[in-house]
Amino acid sequence: MxxxxxxxxxxxxxxxxxxxxxxxxxxxxxxxxxxxxxxxxxxxxxxxxxxxxxxxxxxxxxxxxxxxxxxxxxxxxxxxxxxxxxxxxxxxxxxxxxxxxxxxxxxxxxxxxxxxxxxxxxxxxxxxxxxxxxxxxxxxxxxxxxxxxNEDTGSLNYMVKKSQDLANISRSLDDEDLVGVDENRGKLEQWLGSDDVERSLITLIGMGGLGKTALASNVYRKEREKFQCHAWVSISQTYSREDVLRNIIKELFKNEVSGPSNIAAMDITSLEETLKRYLGQMKYLIILDDVWTPDAFEDLSRSLVCNGK
Known part of the structure; x- marks a missing residue:
């Protein structure tokens, strides 16, 4: 680079x-x-x-x-x-x-x-x-x-799709594909296994290509079952807060028999209320991948409830 x-x-x-x-x-x-x-x-x-x-x-x-x-x-x-x-x-x-x-x-x-x-x-x-x-x-x-x-959004949509494709490849890597991550993987597993009841934020920071997504995904697959619900969503540089909330809800409910049927039609207020209500009594794990700025978390944090779980 x-x-x-x-x-x-x-x-x-x-x-x-x-x-x-x-x-x-x-x-x-x-x-x-x-x-x-x-x-x-x-x-x-x-x-x-x-x-x-x-x-x-x-x-x-x-x-x-x-x-x-x-x-x-x-x-x-x-x-x-x-x-x-x-x-x-x-x-x-x-x-x-x-x-x-x-x-x-x-x-x-x-x-x-x-x-x-x-x-x-x-x-x-x-x-x-x-x-x-x-x-x-x-x-x-x-x-x-x-x-x-001043060009149309075609090239932007292409780049976002390529970024998501690369993230999907990173998420599919097995243990043997990851080299030199044992120490950081151990730290993440320790932090996620903590008995702390406060809402915690863990950040993986570094330039593109360091393997942040691959490491997070590897730990996520192993640790997510320890939580009552979990979701993985991609943010990207040009994210829409409404779309991110909608994707979180879809991820949380994808294995549920009965979930909200009108997610696509919800406005931002309904999305926030639905997410807060669902997470209210849950011990949850949510991964925000491809975050470019701390503002992205600030935009979403009020919907990610602090429930003592």
Whole structure:
């Protein structure tokens, strides 16, 4: 993911800027004078720009994913980030060489030895070019990327369906398919087996692809029978509170012989009242999958009663 690439480059650059600033007064670097100060300034500006781009990527709407315009822009961001990473490695090698730290410097900082050595003049020139590239990418995004938000909902519906399909695959994984989850699985089983009578909220937090759904589903299948009722619903980034409540009720009643027959026709008030009434005397377990923001739980929490069960 581009977000991770940017984070790694930003981390390297923060180390580089701090190291360079600490050495500006050193006799080793006195011969570089203004040149080093200008380079530090350029690198600092690139760090700030990359941080903003990283924040933008984290906030991009799911409908932009897998759109050709967005992906093309994102690919250019990756190229600039990798070019900046190369310059950071070149720069840090120069700093390390001046202090005779040799290859140990790279082992400690996790930096690569540059493929070819550049002078500080060359590094400074290339960093300024990267600054210009970033400015151009920012302008490009505001000119072209917002246009894709005006498309119909077809691509959004497709992405939501793909997300749900992937979640369904994750939910079907068996024990032997899960590796390295024993500790977290044990924690979840312990928390769900607690005798605490207060309503508890357990959150699994992390970037996409870490296996949160697979882990939660594995535990859910084993522990759900310890509860009087249970439900698993997907939220997604563009959820409807009414639809989520309706899906929770359908899940809770799917094995019931007699349940509400008019769920599809219920308005939001009826849905809330039905859910509260049903959960009122139940020890229940409800999984909210694919949650993008804590606001989603806040929207639903008043319908998930605190009943001392």
């Amino acid at each position: 581009a977000e991770i690439v940017l984070l790694l480059v930003i981390e390297k650059m923060v180390i580089a800027v701090a190291n360079g600033a600490a050495n500006q007064a050193s006799a080793h670097f006195s011969k570089y004078g203004t040149q080093l100060i200008e380079l530090q300034g350029s690198m600092g500006r690139v760090v700030r720009e990359l941080r903003i781009i990283h924040d933008v990527l984290c906030q991009m709407d799911i409908r932009n994913r897998h759109n050709q315009v967005y992906e093309g822009w994102l690919d250019e961001v990756r190229k600039v980030a990798h070019a900046m990473e190369d310059m950071v490695d070149e720069y840090m090698y120069q700093v390390g060489r001046e202090h005779d730290t040799g290859c140990c410097f790279y082992l400690k900082k996790g930096l690569r030895k540059p493929r070819s050595l550049l002078s500080l003049n060359q590094i400074s020139s290339k960093v300024k070019e990267i600054e210009k590239d970033l400015a151009h990418l920012s302008e490009m995004k505001y000119r072209w990327v917002p246009m894709i938000n």
